[in-house]
Amino acid sequence: MHNKSLAELAKGLQAREFSSEELTSSLLDRLEEKNAELNAFVTITRDNALEQARAADQKIAAGEAGLLTGVPIAQKDIFCTKGVKTTCGSKILDNFISPYDAHTVENCNDAGLVMLGKTNMDEFAMGSSNETSYYGAVKNPWNLDCVPGGSSGGSAAAVAARLVPAATGTDTGGSIRQPASLCGITGIKPTYGRVSRYGMIAFASSLDQGGVFTQNAGDAALMMGVMAGFDPRDSTSLDRPVPDYTATLNESVSGLKIGVPKEYFSEGLEAGTAEIIQAAIKEYEKLGAKIIEISLPNSALAIPTYYVIAPAECSSNLSRFDGVRYGYRSDNVTDLESLYVNSRSEGFGAEVKRRIMIGTYVLSAGYYDAYYIKAQKMRRLISDDFEQAFKQVDVIMGPTAPSPAFKIGEKTDDPVSMYLSDLYTGAVNLAGLPGMSIPAGFDHGLPVGLQLIGNYFDEALLLNVAHQFQLATDFHKQAPSGYA
Amino acid sequence: MEWEVVIGLETHAQLSTRSKIFSGAATAYGAAPNSQACLVDLGFPGQLPVLNKEAVRMAVKFGLAIDAEIGMRSVFARKNYFYPDLPKGYQISQFELPIVGKGEINVVQEDGTTKTVGITRAHLEEDAGKSMHEGFAEHSGIDLNRAGTPLIEIVTEPDIRSAKEAVAYAKKLHALLLYLEICDGNMQEGSFRCDANVSMRPKGQKEYGTRAEIKNLNSFRFMEKAINYEIERQVDVLESGEKVVQETRLYDSDKDETRSMRSKEEANDYRYFPDPDLLPVELEQSFIEGVRKTLPELPDVKRARFVSDYILSDYDATILTDSRPLADYYEAVVIVCKESKLAANWVMGDFSAFLNKDNKDLAESPVSAEMLGGMLNRITDNTISGKIAKTVFEAMWAGEGDVDTIVEAKGLKQVTDTGAIEAIVDEVMANNTGQVEAYKSGKEQLFGFFVGQVMKASKGKANPAMVNELLKTKLNS
Structure with a gap:
């Protein structure tokens, strides 16, 4: 049952081939067993899940079920879940039981989806390997010595290992697309403002966007239908109708203009990955698409720009974790100063502290103009590049990450090399555009993802383009050995 | 040497919206601690601010009332600092682009002359909570009911030249806010709070001296006393050849003195930057005209x-x-x-x-x-x-x-019946023959005595004009 896609499981439930309780129980058994080696989950919510499953079964029996009622999924532990521990991968929230549900969680509950648990992640979504989690590294199911990518590494590993058919994620600089690439699955980060940030613990508010991991584009379309939508509780949420993302999946890509930025194939991209991406683009050519070489001249600015803006915002966003009202409080407190210093020093990990310090520095008097204001100008230039490109092409394609999954521990001592994992993804967040990663091939047994970048609100087009590729290929159908 | 004082005032006025500036929690004063703080006010993870449009309307109303430039595009910024009554670790305020720009307020002074005080800017921001340092043994209590209450901070130019002028301006501003029905003006409850920037310079000098910021001026009387104390203090410092330190000072009304709170060296770098959770506030001309129509x-x-x-x-x-x-x-x-x-x-x-x-x-x-x-x-x-x-x-x-x-x-109806009054007059004259004699012999100041007696006898109801008339006639006959 675990190999079935989201759509297949939904069909099975509706046809009463199995009950949600049977399905949930069977997936939970497998999840508990496999998680011991993958460490993909921080919290497994067995009792809640079975309760939700029984409620779903009643709805199905009563004929009140929705399209996805009773299908199990997982939530990234960045989304607040009422009554359930919500850690954001951090010691500082290790004891935090959220008193409310995030908008995404509400939407999933309303759709009748069954939550099996909360997935592991880089601490406060800061990382590209899932090694910064207080709960330990997540293993890549394709090779347990490798990282799954990050920050949504637990969700990506869970879907890749077929523990759940879908799992939510968030993407601030590549945190959905890069792990999707490294784990050989489909991941989508929608346009900024498409999925509400209400209840999604903030890392960098102007970049954070919720999305989802699935086995294929069709399932991603179904999940986007659940997650997307206006939410007045998030002032950056966009009040636009949500299209039926499944309605256009089958449209032909013949005549589609695909832009391939030359800057994405220069230094930094591994040869094996480059070959796979070129072959994938060739596949689109076979399907009738037109390949156009384009230029995004300011691509090289993306990483430095991102690593000013994201730390600046996070340094402020994470100030609320002060040991006063909730979360970790140091035992070693004698006064206000030591309450702050010790709670935060003991509660945050090294990468989070590094970014808080960078962010505090770039916002400081005397440095603000040179860093923060300059980064905002660079951000504008990066957006303008995309705007120019989309006058010429419908979709932009290139690698998601510069290489397949790397070894656990390989880059932990070299933050800059780690930051370069987001070389091709960060610019998309800076511009607020939608992006996807879909399986495009294997390099020495490790998956490689193709990145698709769309114009604002072109999620339906991206999903359609991805789906057409998946009709012609079967990379997305391959599961890591031991998890098939 | 003759010294001149230069004063600028910063006023925090609480806008009388029903709910908070970025959350739906109530703003009413005096509720049980932390009973009016929702998850937004408590700074819970994942919670986001949503701007209360009513606060914007009130700020624009103030701007229009003082004929100020209205910021058609204003931006909320985060002021970052740690304090237990500041749940998010930052206060949402406005920094570079405030909602109200330059304006002015005319103040009529005691001598009847009018003083124009320039307004530099007025911006919207959220209030912090309250720290309570008494009654918690070795701890401090935090009440977050006030956290997120909308404030408008009104900043003057350094145009004020005496404590009396400062008070006259503050009273005028206070009355104006009440006129506009955007603030209840209750100073005891903290709805209207002033800080004064005070500096001294030799009379005739153009450059400003080093200023101290005086906080906790929670009544007009204390404002006057605190500024006068501070003037004397600074003059003493300067005349003894020392320098005034730029610092924040707290006024202690019990001791009638100002005390140093923190100097500039210890001051926070607030690391202001635009709040990415809130979009810039873009105002339409039609909105402004709509507000203008509500001006009293x-x-x-x-x-x-x-x-x-x-x-x-x-x-x-x-x-x-x-x-x-x-x-x-x-x-x-x-x-x-x-x-x-x-x-x-x-x-x-x-x-x-x-x-x-x-x-x-x-x-x-x-x-x-x-x-x-x-x-x-x-x-x-x-x-x-x-x-x-x-x-x-x-x-x-x-x-x-x-x-x-x-x-x-x-039975208080005035007696206007001539006969009735005449009878009383006659009676009074009959009972006071000695005084009548005295009056007739030239002691005219006794006239008031007769009026009083008649009024008393009529229990105050006799028409005074008629009493006068009749008495005159009868006494002079």
Whole structure:
């Protein structure tokens, strides 16, 4: 049952081939067993899940079920879940039981989806390997010595290992697309403002966007239908109708203009990955698409720009974790100063502290103009590049990450090399555009993802383009050995 | 050396919205600690601010009232610092692009001259909570009810040159905010709080001296005392050859002194940057025009109108227009009783005195404008005398009914019957033959004695003019 896609499981439930309780129980058994080696989950919510499953079964029996009622999924532990521990991968929230549900969680509950648990992640979504989690590294199911990518590494590993058919994620600089690439699955980060940030613990508010991991584009379309939508509780949420993302999946890509930025194939991209991406683009050519070489001249600015803006915002966003009202409080407190210093020093990990310090520095008097204001100008230039490109092409394609999954521990001592994992993804967040990663091939047994970048609100087009590729290929159908 | 003081004021006025500036929690004062703080106010993970449009409307209303530039695009920024009553670790405020730009406020001073105080800017921000340091053993308590309450911070140019001017400006601003119905002005509850930047310079020098910021000026009286204390302190420092330190000082009203809180060296770098959770506030001209339509007649305009329409002195008009409810009350009285000067005397006199005595708000007055106007009409039509009116007013205040009911019930109707008054006059003269003799022999100052006796005998009801007339005739015959 675990190999079935989201759509297949939904069909099975509706046809009463199995009950949600049977399905949930069977997936939970497998999840508990496999998680011991993958460490993909921080919290497994067995009792809640079975309760939700029984409620779903009643709805199905009563004929009140929705399209996805009773299908199990997982939530990234960045989304607040009422009554359930919500850690954001951090010691500082290790004891935090959220008193409310995030908008995404509400939407999933309303759709009748069954939550099996909360997935592991880089601490406060800061990382590209899932090694910064207080709960330990997540293993890549394709090779347990490798990282799954990050920050949504637990969700990506869970879907890749077929523990759940879908799992939510968030993407601030590549945190959905890069792990999707490294784990050989489909991941989508929608346009900024498409999925509400209400209840999604903030890392960098102007970049954070919720999305989802699935086995294929069709399932991603179904999940986007659940997650997307206006939410007045998030002032950056966009009040636009949500299209039926499944309605256009089958449209032909013949005549589609695909832009391939030359800057994405220069230094930094591994040869094996480059070959796979070129072959994938060739596949689109076979399907009738037109390949156009384009230029995004300011691509090289993306990483430095991102690593000013994201730390600046996070340094402020994470100030609320002060040991006063909730979360970790140091035992070693004698006064206000030591309450702050010790709670935060003991509660945050090294990468989070590094970014808080960078962010505090770039916002400081005397440095603000040179860093923060300059980064905002660079951000504008990066957006303008995309705007120019989309006058010429419908979709932009290139690698998601510069290489397949790397070894656990390989880059932990070299933050800059780690930051370069987001070389091709960060610019998309800076511009607020939608992006996807879909399986495009294997390099020495490790998956490689193709990145698709769309114009604002072109999620339906991206999903359609991805789906057409998946009709012609079967990379997305391959599961890591031991998890098939 | 002769010194000149330079003062700038920063005022935090609480906007009287029902809910907070970025959350739906109530703003009412005095609730149980932390009972009016929702997850947004508590700074919970994942919670986001949503701007209260009413706060924007009120800020624009203030800007229009002082004829200031309105920021068509204003931006909320985060002011970052750690404190336990600041749940998010930052305060959402406005920094580079405030909602209200340059404007000015004209202040009439005691000597009758008008002083123009420049307004640098006014911006919207959220209030912090309160730290409570008493009653928690070795800990401090935090009440976050106030966290997220909307404030408008109004900053003046360094245009003020004395403590009295500062108080006159603060009172004018206070009255204006109440006129606009955007602040309840309650200084005890912290709805209107002023900080003063005070510096000294040799008279005639252009450059400003080093300033100190004085906090905790929670009444007009304390403001004046604190600034005067600070002036003396700084002059002492300068005249002893030392330098004034740029710092924040707290006014202690018990000791009547200012004390150093923190110096610039220890000051925070607030690391302001635009709040990415909130979009810039873009105002449409039509919105501004809509707000303009809600502007009431402003105090200066109203005062001038009172002088011309009601033929009042500048002094009377100033007092009557001091607050909008009082001005409205006065005008409601004048609708009933056209004698505008009489009405002014009563509203400023007995009416205000009774409010003060009972410590009542105008809205709680047991005597409505219609009742007071009705009573004044009974004075002008000679039903009662001005003196009896005071008795009637007291009865009305005690809830005994309107003027006619009380006059009837108490038999206070003025006696205007010549025969009746004549009989009393005769009786008084018969009982005081000695005084009559004295009067007739030239002791004319006794006339007042006879008037008093007649009024007393009539229990105050005799028409005083007629008493005068009759007494004159009879005593001089």
